[in-house]
Amino acid sequence: MKKTLITACTAALCALFAGCYSVPETIPAQTTSQQLIQFGQSSFENGNTAAAEVYYLTLIERYGSDPALRVEAMFEIAHMDIKEKKWERAVPILREIQAMYETELAQVLPGAYRQLAEIDLAKVPEDALAAIPLDAPVVLGPGAPAFIEPPAAEQTDAAQSALPAAQAPADSAAPESAVQAGAAGENSAALPPAEPQTDTETPQPLPEESPPEPTPAP
Numbered sequence: 001m002k003k004t005l006i007t008a009c010t011a012a013l014c015a016l017f018a019g020c021y022s023v024p025e026t027i028p029a030q031t032t033s034q035q036l037i038q039f040g041q042s043s044f045e046n047g048n049t050a051a052a053e054v055y056y057l058t059l060i061e062r063y064g065s066d067p068a069l070r071v072e073a074m075f076e077i078a079h080m081d082i083k084e085k086k087w088e089r090a091v092p093i094l095r096e097i098q099a100m101y102e103t104e105l106a107q108v109l110p111g112a113y114r115q116l117a118e119i120d121l122a123k124v125p126e127d128a129l130a131a132i133p134l135d136a137p138v139v140l141g142p143g144a145p146a147f148i149e150p151p152a153a154e155q156t157d158a159a160q161s162a163l164p165a166a167q168a169p170a171d172s173a174a175p176e177s178a179v180q181a182g183a184a185g186e187n188s189a190a191l192p193p194a195e196p197q198t199d200t201e202t203p204q205p206l207p208e209e210s211p212p213e214p215t216p217a218p
Contacts, residue, residue: 023051033063040076049080057140067105071097075113075120077140082120087128092136094121 027036040055056073064070074093081090097117101109121129 022048023054027055027058031058033059033066033069036062037072040073044076044080049084052080053077060140067100067108068110071100071109071113074140075116078117079120082123087124088132088136089139091121091124091129091132092138093140095134095136096138 031039036055036059040052040059043049043052043055056076059073060070064073074097078090078093078097081087081093094117097113098121100106101114
């Protein structure tokens with residue numbers, strides 16, 4: 001009887017913990033970003049890190065185009081890994097967060113996560129931190145790729161479009177004939193105006209008159 005009671009209690013506790021640590025299979029599409037953050041925090045506080053990770057990965061998958069939401073979800077995932085001493089995944093994520101603050105995205109990112117990332121990195125043992133390469137890939141989960149900066153080509157095009165006309169690339173220069181014509185116009189503008197020409201003719205000398213012949217005497 002006593003053994004049966006213990007077995008029943010154990011089964012009930014297992015069922016209770018199984019229900020508390022269940023992982024959501026599907027998350028409604030209308031779930032907002034703030035709800036996903038709240039669900040993730042509640043799951044983490046209840047010790048269900050698996051469910052919390054699902055909520056944060058869903059946040060990145062659906063709202064990751066917002067850098068502020070993305071960096072928050074990335075930190076929460078890394079923070080849970082730090083708690084569980086999963087250095088291999090946590091360290092690259094925290095380094096990626098720090099790298100995001102070295103770009104122009106720093107203007108739209110919450111400043112707190114930069115400091116929080118530094119605090120969590122300081123918790124990693126030195127030997128474990130040194131064993132993780134600086135170029136280790138960021139692994140978040142399916143449907144949540146690592147943060148990708150804009151391609152360099154797009155940045156170059158944007159920089160060229162911002163240049164003034166005097167610094168435009170050579171490909172956009174005017175044809176050579178037009179450049180020469182423009183140079184000729186500039187040189188002629190620098191010369192003093194030519195004096196107007198008159199139609200006056202050079203005066204010709206008058207023919208000499210012969211002296212009158214003398215009149216004969218009568």
